[in-house]
Amino acid sequence: MEGLNLSDTLFRLLYDRAYREKFVAEGEFSDFATIDRKELNRFGEAIERNTFTGPLLAGKSLEECFPQTMKILEEADPEFRRDFLLSEFFDSYSDLNHSGKFLSLEEAFYKFAVGAVTSLQAVALHEFLTAHLQILAVHANPAFRLNADLTQPLRNGYISIQRLGNQITLYACVTNKFISGPIDESVAEVLKKYFVRPAAEIRPEHKDLVEGLRELGFVPLSKT
Amino acid sequence: MTRFPEIKDRLGLGLGMDMPWGKVIGFQNEGDSGRPSPRVEKFLQSHSQDFSYFFFSFQPRNRNQLDLAEYQPAYESLLSHIPKSWNVALHQTTCNLGSAEPYGREQVIDFTNQLINTFQLRWVNEDLGIWSLRGKSLPYPLPPFLNAAGLAACIDNVAFYQERLHAPLLVEFPGFTDGSNFYIGKAHAYDYFRAVVEETNSPCTLDTGHLLSYQWLLGKRGEEIYSELERLPLSSCFEIHLSGCQVVNDRFIDFHHGIIMDEQITMLEKLLARCPNVKAVTFEDPKFDEHGVLIEKSLKNFLRLKEIVARWKA
Numbered sequence: 001m002e003g004l005n006l007s008d009t010l011f012r013l014l015y016d017r018a019y020r021e022k023f024v025a026e027g028e029f030s031d032f033a034t035i036d037r038k039e040l041n042r043f044g045e046a047i048e049r050n051t052f053t054g055p056l057l058a059g060k061s062l063e064e065c066f067p068q069t070m071k072i073l074e075e076a077d078p079e080f081r082r083d084f085l086l087s088e089f090f091d092s093y094s095d096l097n098h099s100g101k102f103l104s105l106e107e108a109f110y111k112f113a114v115g116a117v118t119s120l121q122a123v124a125l126h127e128f129l130t131a132h133l134q135i136l137a138v139h140a141n142p143a144f145r146l147n148a149d150l151t152q153p154l155r156n157g158y159i160s161i162q163r164l165g166n167q168i169t170l171y172a173c174v175t176n177k178f179i180s181g182p183i184d185e186s187v188a189e190v191l192k193k194y195f196v197r198p199a200a201e202i203r204p205e206h207k208d209l210v211e212g213l214r215e216l217g218f219v220p221l222s223k224t
Numbered sequence: 225m226t227r228f229p230e231i232k233d234r235l236g237l238g239l240g241m242d243m244p245w246g247k248v249i250g251f252q253n254e255g256d257s258g259r260p261s262p263r264v265e266k267f268l269q270s271h272s273q274d275f276s277y278f279f280f281s282f283q284p285r286n287r288n289q290l291d292l293a294e295y296q297p298a299y300e301s302l303l304s305h306i307p308k309s310w311n312v313a314l315h316q317t318t319c320n321l322g323s324a325e326p327y328g329r330e331q332v333i334d335f336t337n338q339l340i341n342t343f344q345l346r347w348v349n350e351d352l353g354i355w356s357l358r359g360k361s362l363p364y365p366l367p368p369f370l371n372a373a374g375l376a377a378c379i380d381n382v383a384f385y386q387e388r389l390h391a392p393l394l395v396e397f398p399g400f401t402d403g404s405n406f407y408i409g410k411a412h413a414y415d416y417f418r419a420v421v422e423e424t425n426s427p428c429t430l431d432t433g434h435l436l437s438y439q440w441l442l443g444k445r446g447e448e449i450y451s452e453l454e455r456l457p458l459s460s461c462f463e464i465h466l467s468g469c470q471v472v473n474d475r476f477i478d479f480h481h482g483i484i485m486d487e488q489i490t491m492l493e494k495l496l497a498r499c500p501n502v503k504a505v506t507f508e509d510p511k512f513d514e515h516g517v518l519i520e521k522s523l524k525n526f527l528r529l530k531e532i533v534a535r536w537k538a
Contacts, residue, residue: 005324005325005373006324006369006371006373006374006408007323007324007325007357007358010354010357010366010369010408011357011358014357014362031369031370031371031408031409031410032408034370034406034407034408034409034410035406035407035408036405036406037406039405039406040406043363043364043406046363047362047363050363056287057284057286057287059287091358093359093360094358094359094360095287095359095360095361096318096356096359096360096361097284097286097287097288097289097290098289098290098318098328098331098332098335099327099328099331099359100328100331102359104287135287138286139286139287139288140288141288141289141291142287142288142289143287143288143289143290144287
């Protein structure tokens, strides 16, 4: 407990399984000696379980958002859940909607996952963007921080266009609707040119595509 | 001077309801708007004669930033189902009064004051607990750190809110159960709570289940479970809470399942006899069926509760 204040110690007892096990086995941390160790374990285990399987407010659980990523992480290191709770990414996350802008749990987990297993990049990115844009579709004023590197604002939502291997994939939310799927180069170009940035007038050869996207709910920033 | 709610007469029996979103007893989303579930509406319509005031507990609706506009239609709808003459209060869950770490409180204060002003809330109540740590909600609020540093932090927190909220803050004695029956520090929780209340001149709420759970945790049984009440800030008590509790496998659990234990009724009688300024007794989180009818198992002690409070109010 040397050098740690009350909140830090409690945080470690609840979120750091190894620290808790050491405390339960031998801890005599002054005021912390009054802790019922069985109950402490129960509480700490509930936190770990809830972090992964508890449904997030108006969303899915972390395990539902990242099924493939979890599977690969599990194979690489069955203790990855414990490591996530101890990571800097988890530390940067908050679920409170009154505490300022922090990472969402989904983004914290995505960043942890790609840091833990490099080959996960494509799978984790796909699962993260699917979850992130689905949540943004129903949260116009999110309390969590938006990932500005991966998503860009639209007039009526957000978009992310990712090239993974030979495939370009669109993830978007427009007016409470989530849209995702493979797109070709021309669609990606049109989206960037007229919907993400305000361009000059729409060129004649792009008009049909722009209209098609407009029917899907996208609102162009360009003159039509 | 203690900042009591400006209420002269005894209010009698009140109703307190936790109102989570998307639950059968709670709010339901209706597009951008919201309203109480049909079950809640039926209960409020059929039981309004049993109660004389009301509080609802704040629960976040979604992951948006706090914004009154997202909550106002649902709260208006909820309050349209209770008599206009009732006093209304708020049970907050975001003040984090037991925290010993720095944390942002301005948004909570702004939002709470908006609620107070919009709905003419007479008081705000919150358990003296640790509700979140490093920005992460805990599965259940923990008791505060029962030592000198924890006490100083609680006093600071309560004083901070008390100064800024537009209605009196009632500090509630925290629960010691609900899967969290451990505590940190060696101070007696009754003394500790009294110190917080007295140092901040706050009115307080004594929850019968929370008091019993603490004594249970200390190993008290039988008559002893009602001992040491004089160590509590009895003259500062404005409100008493009763929610459904139960002992399971020798654990005292504050289930909020609507079934009040005999021991809670006894504790209520002892508190009413000792708290000269108490004005409100709240039945918290009743449980009822789809027709809004109280569950059978809760009836016996609900009727006793009504009787005792009616006698006390008369």
